[in-house]
Amino acid sequence: MSMRTSYCGLVTEQQLGQTVKLCGWVQRRRDHGGVIFIDLRDREGLVQIVCDPDRPEMFKAAESVRNEFCLQIVGLVRARPAGTENANLTSGKIEVLCHELNVLNASVTPPFQLDDENLSETTRLTHRVLDLRRPQMQYNLRLRYKVAMEARRYLDEQGFIDIETPMLTKSTPEGARDYLVPSRVNPGHFFALPQSPQLFKQLLMVAGFDRYYQVTKCFRDEDLRADRQPEFTQIDCETAFLDEQEIRDLFENMIRRVFKNTIDVELAAQFPVMQHSEAMRRYGSDKPDLRVKLEFTELTDVMADVDFKVFSTPATTEGGRVVALRVPHGAELSRSEIDSYTEFVKIYGAKGLAWIKVNDVSKGRDGLQSPIVKNLHDAAISAILERTGAQGGDIIFFGADKAKIVNDAIGALRLKVGHSEFGRSNGLFEAGWQPLWVVDFPMFEYDEEDARWVASHHPFTSPKDEHIAYLESDPGKCLAKAYDMVLNGWEIGGGSVRIFQEAVQSQVFRALKISDDEARAKFGFLLDALQYGAPPHGGIAFGLDRIVTMMAGADSIRDVIAFPKTQRAQCLLTQAPSPVDERQLRELHIRLRQAESPKV
């Protein structure tokens, strides 16, 4: 490298006495005792440059320098004076005595200090280029790269082949909303951007590639929440001739290795495996955060005949559920804290939050403090205390409603309490990495609104062999060969063994009330492919954005994406999306709906 001999951040005492050439940006300039000190920054870190006035031309250039100027420095590496070493820097034992200073490019004054921790997201995204200069963002994006590359290395060793699937593909309005792309050559026709390469990767298995992967962009036109982006990245994998257990082992190894080789974290040697039904029973969630040491206690069966409609109605209604959540040491929670939890569970549709403080468990009913105890008969109270294993000093919260509301509300409460200051200081939260597999998902969920069964995962997921018989007779009973990898309460990967027999696939479409004509129109190419000796196959897709967000300890996936979009799906840097020329629309055979034309 002729413009430089080293990265700034990597100059060390190894180079003492050597002349180095460095390029980087001015992080800070200080004038001290007639000498100018410049912290010069590049992607590897900082180095201290010392500019003495005894070289007048260089010193004059150094005086002109401001923050974020891009400089080239030639200088001598020397030890820092004793007592001025900086142990936080790789280059902290040395400084570079500047002989020559070239301003490669000046900078206007940045709109904010790069080390300002309190920037609004709008500021950061508008000035993303400067925001990306910050060491945290440099770290995040390099970590992202390392994660993806480590996954590639592992998959390569395992015989997986990266095969690119189309970005301009077919709209199949099932699942989320598609992004559409009008075709110029085929008037009135549209491509869709892929929500996932699902069908293509299955076709590649039928085509005999055996093992496929791709680190690829997927698109969903959804209303954006904190952890969603219109375009997101999957590590998408598929393999033939492996069963569910083998597939899970293969990818568990991948994730273990990625964590070890990027952030030096040893994940459990064997991830726990939990049935979906157990996860729902114990945590009200299909992605339980096992760091939180709280569990549901099932009470539906003992609340049928209590004199308290809030409990007895759901306990006697099909699809209702009553649970307790015992919180050790929770009796110390104040009334206002309990009130705030009550408000919190309402977000999830709960009507309120019943509770019992346990003062002395040996006194039975008399040892309890609660507005609801009077409504519960002795058997119910005994069951609550026994099943929860309550101790003096605990609080027990209750959820009673439709099962979904109970699961969502008490599941969220469980996390809220566990992650709170109170939870952390009372041993209800164990920091670290808690991966698990959730398996045996139901094939179908009943959609009340449409009054029909819909696929829980997607309609290409294989039912368990012994459940194929239920497909049309009793869909609700049918479990799938589907599995999610969950880490600290986030679903980081999801997959399944796929249907590889055309007859079973057709049965699933019928169970979903997709007519033969509709199935053929949308998925005819898949049904055709399955007829030509499709192999048993399955796979998984990992959410790269999420995994890196967790690893980086970032607040949002926007912090691990170079150029993310806002919650209104806009890029504040480039101003995309933007109005386009009428000529462009004409070529695409579309026009804007009148009322909604923007002001250009």
Place this chain on the structure above:
Amino acid sequence: MSMRTSYCGLVTEQQLGQTVKLCGWVQRRRDHGGVIFIDLRDREGLVQIVCDPDRPEMFKAAESVRNEFCLQIVGLVRARPAGTENANLTSGKIEVLCHELNVLNASVTPPFQLDDENLSETTRLTHRVLDLRRPQMQYNLRLRYKVAMEARRYLDEQGFIDIETPMLTKSTPEGARDYLVPSRVNPGHFFALPQSPQLFKQLLMVAGFDRYYQVTKCFRDEDLRADRQPEFTQIDCETAFLDEQEIRDLFENMIRRVFKNTIDVELAAQFPVMQHSEAMRRYGSDKPDLRVKLEFTELTDVMADVDFKVFSTPATTEGGRVVALRVPHGAELSRSEIDSYTEFVKIYGAKGLAWIKVNDVSKGRDGLQSPIVKNLHDAAISAILERTGAQGGDIIFFGADKAKIVNDAIGALRLKVGHSEFGRSNGLFEAGWQPLWVVDFPMFEYDEEDARWVASHHPFTSPKDEHIAYLESDPGKCLAKAYDMVLNGWEIGGGSVRIFQEAVQSQVFRALKISDDEARAKFGFLLDALQYGAPPHGGIAFGLDRIVTMMAGADSIRDVIAFPKTQRAQCLLTQAPSPVDERQLRELHIRLRQAESPKV
């Protein structure tokens, strides 16, 4: 692997006497002397399975088997009988005596034989899944993967970081036509799919990432030719703080390594470097195929005063050109061959093709045979013979017209003759790999139609330092720090050192007659970024599809893409693009133009 112990194609004499479990597809079944032979295929190749009737259940299953059935086999590896070995197969010395045969999935009869070499492209693309089972397609896509992965490994070692740039970005109607994506959340606004990540990678350099790469899809809504697809893949790279020579060296090494480590080809230790002007002068092309041993001879200066308007008019007209193409041994070409070349050059706008057959160079004018010699004075004839170095037995072709027509027509003729049977058998074509760099491209080309200068490369390319002064005064004189990597007549990569100073960038926009307002509206974010100490930077993008097509010796880039589109930009497999629901259009705030609504 519990379903199999080995790939079919990898069973060798190493496993003699062992029991193996194999999965694969039936390539062929033969019944011979009461025994059934099955060629079982997987991605690694074929293995011969022998089914003896002494295991009746297995034999019955084997009898049911047809081509493309997916089977699992358990059997004993034994040596093939002497004389029946197949040296073309890795497994050619062994066969597997079948103990157990499971039909994993039956197949209906394929619509064609997989080894049929004469399938139409329509058939192949419609039944792409079967087409992809063919060994050539398996090879092509694995080669593609190896090329990309080898490039990744090299770039990783060189400190490059893969950073994903947005797929949903801003329409900048410059260059090719954009694919547009209507925004649902922002009515009347559109995203564009990227034609390249050009501006984002420059922003990443300004952000200090130092070295960036991405293997990424790019999109151009162009009328498709044989070697174009609506979506194509670039190995896109950018680096800061390197000069043009260093950048070229870095990527020349990458390509050399990729060729060596994937197809074991040693490219030249140092690629020749040719100025754009020299390439045009000698070959009439900015991507000369150096395998063809024919060159232009410049004659413009000696044809001004000949009594032959076909030559003298272009020779005396601004922008005209007269050249000769000497073809050794070409005197043996028949009149009908010459006529067919005459028709051929007309495709490129030439009005005809003048020629001289050289019988005896020592006799001067009298040794020549040609319809045009009579119109040329002695000085012209001497110049032709001397400059071309003509020998008895040669033919000399002439191009005379506007320079562009001459370059295109005679450039194409040069290739046509060189690649022909005649050229190959007369030493005018040297097989092998002939890479070169073409450098010093002009900054601008004059667009006759729009009567303005347009960027030859793109408007972010840096002019040569000493040519900045010409930017506005004499754009045609201005050369750029732009370089193409050319291989066997294909441009496989192109790049440039970029403008990193806002003032120079603004000058270039002015030279292109892009007003300040327009520049700000389209590229404001780039101009802003350049103001914050942008570093010197440059890069290159390689066309992965083309490189792999060449390496695979394929006829079309469609043969190295898993699911390509036709020349009408359609996917024959999935039927994309397709009509969409009115509801979807309404959500996107667009409607179809009436006259052009498709029949759904």
